[in-house]
Amino acid sequence: MPLVRIAELEIDPKQIGSYRALLAEEIEASVRVEPGVLFLHAVAVKGTPEKVRVIECYADRAAYEAHLTTPHFLKYKTASMVRSLRLIETDPIALQAKSGAISN
Template sequence: MSEERVVRMAEIEIDIRHLDAYHALLAEEISASVAFEDGVLSLSAVAVVGSPEKIRILEVYANREAYEAHLQTPHFLKYKTGTAGMVTSLTLLDVEPIIMCSKP
C-alpha cells in the first residue's frame, strides 16, 4: 500500500439557484467523510468572495487507496448523484503541497 498523501483541489461552479441545497449536501458529505473514513485526513470547502457559486475544496487523503475508497462510499455517491444537476463546472487538480500546517 502506498503511503504517499494525495492532495487535490476541486474547483466547482454551482447553479446559483441551487446554492443552499448544494451547501447542505456538501456539508453532509464532508462531515461523514471525515468522521467515518480513516484515510480522509482533511476536507475544506470555501467560496470565492463575491462569487458564492464558485466553490473550492481542498482534499487531503492518506494515500491513493484512501482516495479511491472514498469515491465508492455511500455518502460520496449520495453527494455526487444529489448534486449532479446543480454543478455547472467541475475541475479536479492534483496539487503538490508546499506547506500545510494546522493545529490538532
C-alpha cells in the same frame, strides 16, 4: 505521501443553499468515518457563492479511491447542482493543521 487536490466547482446559483447543505453533510461524514480522509475544506470565492473550492487531503491514493465508493460521496456526486468541475492535482509542500481548530 498524501494525495492533495483542489476541486474548482461552479454551482447552479438557484441551488446554492441545497448544495451547501449537501456538501457539508458529505464532508462531515467523510472526515468522521473514513480514516484515510485527512481533511476536506470547502470555501466559496468571496462575492461569488456559486464558485466553490474544495481542498482535499487523503492519506494516499487508496484512501482517495475508497472515498469515491462511499454512500455519502455517491449521494453528493449524483446531485445535479454542479455546472462545472475542474480537479487540480498538486504536489504537497507543507501540510499542517491544529486538531479541531476549525468547525461550523
